[in-house]
Amino acid sequence: MKTIGIFTSTHGHESIALAIKEKIEHAYQDDYQVKLFSDPLKFSQLYDLAYRLGPAVLGSPFQLSATIAQSDPKLKQAMKALFSPNNTAEIEQFAKKNKLDICINTYFSYNSALEKLNEKNLPFINVLADPKTVHPLLVADRADAQLAFDAFLVKKFKDKNVITAGWFVREKFEKKYNKQVIRKKLKLVDQFTVLVTSGSAGANAVLKILPSIINCQQPVTFIMACGKNDFLYHSIEGIKKTIQTLSSSQANIVTLGFTKNLHTYMQAADLIVGKAGPNTLFESVACEVPFFAITHIHGQEDGNLDLIRDYKLGFVEENDAKANQKLTYILNHPEKLKAFTKPLQKLKQYNQNSIKILMAEIKRLIG
Secondary structure (H helix, E strand, O other): OEEEEEEEOOOHHHHHHHHHHHHHHHHOOOOEEEEEEEOOOOOHHHHHHHHHHOHHHHHHHHHHHHHHHHHOHHHHHHHHHHHOOOOHHHHHHHHHHOOOOEEEEOOHHHHHHHHHHHHOOOOEEEEOOOOOOOOHHHOOOOOOEEEEOOHHHHHHOOOOOEEEOOOOOOHHHHOOOOHHHHHHHOOOOOOOEEEEEOOOOOOHHHHHHHHHHHOOOOOEEEEEEOOOOHHHHHHHHHHHHHHHHHOOOOEEEEEEOOOOOHHHHHHHOOEEEEEOOHHHHHHHHHOOOOEEEEEOOOOOOHHHHHHHHHOOOEEEOOOHHHHHHHHHHHHHOHHHHHHHHHHHHHHHHHHHOHHHHHHHHHHHHHO
16 A cells, blocks of 8 residues: 655645545545645734735735746745745654655645655655646645646646646535535525635625625525634624614624534535635535635735636626625526536536546556
8 A cells, every 4th residue: 555645734725635635535545545744834823814804915925926936046945945844854754654655745835845855756746726826936846746727837837747637625515415405404594695705714805795785685694604713703793783783684694603514504505705715716616606706815816816707607806896786786686697507517527537637646656
């Protein structure tokens, strides 16, 4: 039996790693075993603060650092050193202890350490954890293969062994389900349902759609998923009480804290509204529910808005007033969502093939 080591961190990187792990263990358990190595995201508190309060502020640092890394190899190496964890020896010991036959990476900070192991003939596959707007630091200087969502990054990084592989989504999002049964299980009213997602850290920017909720003139359930943002959760609870007392809104607001069962709420929804993070976007695709992007992390998630448009996965509108107008229009014309059914199904099938592409690379490298 061959041993695969998967290296990851918190936030979205972990979702990708867990999706790969469970798919290998589910379909290839007789030939491969998986060992997971994970450390907290470096600078995670600072990242979460910007994530919650103003995703736009991350745009300029992203673009500036990407330009520098692309144009100056020495400065790129300096940036790699800054973001690399101080545990190279621990990673080497992990590889030795578990007798790894191959390494798969989902978090760019490990690239330097895994490249050193690769120089010692330990095969290394790097998974690019953004589908389109990829910072140069995410691309390993040395890897036997690098997996990208589609051909866009293959063309951009022609000399880096990049191949198309789709996106890795956990199996619980991909399973068939009955929407009415799910709603009954969650004790939700069986009516048009909108899931408002703010990402795992909870982006306060999702509050921009409050006018649509306050002025909602037809029965609609709004599930407000706040992630780990307690301030957002309590703010919505307070707003909920005010609306129930002072407004004629027919919206039914369900406030949701961090949960590992977000897939069930996605399955209960007719529309998903929120921050256009790649995992949330592709998880909504797996559930075959249209996505309406009203905010995103500037820089690394810029390309996600293009993906929604190009693959016809839903809507994009980040201007506050226009976003509320668009959402109100959708609530009044839910039949418009049917136009996204076939594109969602097509992309879901494309992503489900990702594990076969990965396993083909693994077998090429270690048999």
